[in-house]
Amino acid sequence: MAFVEMKGIKKHFGMVKAVDGVDLEIRDGEFLVLLGPSGSGKTTLMRLCAGLEKPTGGELIIDGEVVNDVPPRARGIAMVFQSYALYPHKTVFKNIAFPLTVEGLDKPEIREKVEWAAGLLGIGRLLDRMPSQISGGEKQRVAIARALVRKPKVLLMDEPLSNLDAKVRHTARVELKKFQQEIGVTTIYVTHDQSEAMGLGDRIAVMSEGRVRQIGAPEDIYHEPADTFVAGFIGNPPMNFIEQNGVLVGFRPEVFLPAGMASAEDQVKFRFKVVRVENLGSFKLAYGAIGGTGVIANLPLRVPLEEDNEYDFSVRAKDIRHYNRETGVRIKK
């Protein structure tokens, strides 16, 4: 098990700054999620950790040792690829055994470890199959087993769930978290899916344009977004922003409620013109505007609302966040 440190890590491809100065510390046994839209540099950052790319600048430290020039195979890192990248000409057993064969372990030891990893992931009965004969979810488990079998210092996962059916994805997510906690391996997990990030991460690092915009526990990222990018990227629908007195006032759709519903605490009142109401089964979304700026409210079904009407809405003062109009950075009062 290990901790990972990045100090001013950069990766430039010609003019493109894929990763542009990232400082991160990942604790021993932590599950860190790198979250960002495509092109934000999260996959490149992971590939830098893996050693599949060489950094243009900065230092990568694993367990106190600078590994910038250490080849991937000597870093003690394992990786699960988006496409699983199983060896198509090897059986499941030989796929999982490959990292151990490379280490030169003897056969009984290899068998024991492969069976341990396969048991952990519940794929013991598949060991004699070829990768072409198993399902996507099973392939993904084989890929994870192959990564875990030699007990790596750090486990990297590049969108491992994105090729799975939506149905399987939820159970796979829960199980993934369970394995990680059982083994306690330091994990870096790349995704663009915020619910995956919120559900899995001990901490989330939100990336955009090659930089880390914010790093923190999922609830901090959600409730205390450091800038308008994070606030807009996390949450579905995203945070509402309206301009007041030269600053951006931000609040989440679910704290934006009819004036009578909120508790009597300190409230900020708004006049909300509803344009459209969408009933989404367990809740409803009201689209409308406050003084010409579009906002969305996320409401319980029982709240009576009619389209093309104006209502008095309010937000508790402690649920409001303020941001600089130009830079988008949060202003703390």
Add this chain to the structure above:
Amino acid sequence: MKTKHFFDREEVLAPLLLVPAGLYIILFVGFPFVMSFVYSISNVTVGNPDFKMVGLQNFIDILENPVFRSSLLNTIIFTVVSVTLVLVFAHVLAELLIRDFRGKWLVRFLIMLPWTAPIALGAVGFLWFLDSVFSPIDWLLRTLGLLGKPGALLGPASNLYWLGRPVLAMASIILVHVWRLLPLGTVILISGMNSIPREIVEAAQMDGAGYFRRLFHINLPLLFPVIGVTVLFATFFTFTDMTVVWVLTRGGPPPNATQVLASLAFLTGIEGGDLAQGAAIAIFFFPVLAGLAIIVLRLAKKAIVT
């Protein structure tokens, strides 16, 4: 029926489009093949219109002919060594050409050149390289002091006589043939290498495999179908080729140091006029080559499925 829609009917269009290919196969592949098969069990010669079936007599005759037997051996040596060298060098070149570097297009162009040049022209160029008096290779060796002096590494004679000594002549022919086949092998292997997903190679890297382990445990097994096809093509092109032999040595040095089956068949059947025996020589290895083709294609298919 309107003529406008005539070609929209698949039952009309399909046979129509197949006609040229069908004609080609029947006239230029099927007919000569059947003819050579018929000739090989007859007594036909160029000068004699008398046509009798003689069964397997031609095959018995050629098997008893020492020239045929030495040609057979030469063909096997020629093929095995050439194909092996083509595979190794094509792999090296393909490894080089799938990487990005400056001037890649020029290197690619130069490597493809032997394939596009007419074979006789290329071989004639090599004829000069290997000339018994004017060979530039010999000149270079003399300049380096490796040849033409008493005590020199390659002997005191002023020339190596590339095409005049049995072993050197065979080596020269193999060299020229490999030079010619290399582009084809390289192109086939490049396409095979490009089809290996990058993530699989990276996964092997992450799993701790070094270059040679990746080569022998990941890349080569995944390339197996493509290598099979390369071997197949290279074998056929070598086994049935006589141009290089004919231009460089005509089967010599005497008596038959570099005679191969293809050149012997030509010599016997066309130059010598004995069509029947020429056909028997030419067709002798058909079953073996056909068998090889079936085996390799089967293996390749199996490898792709798994």
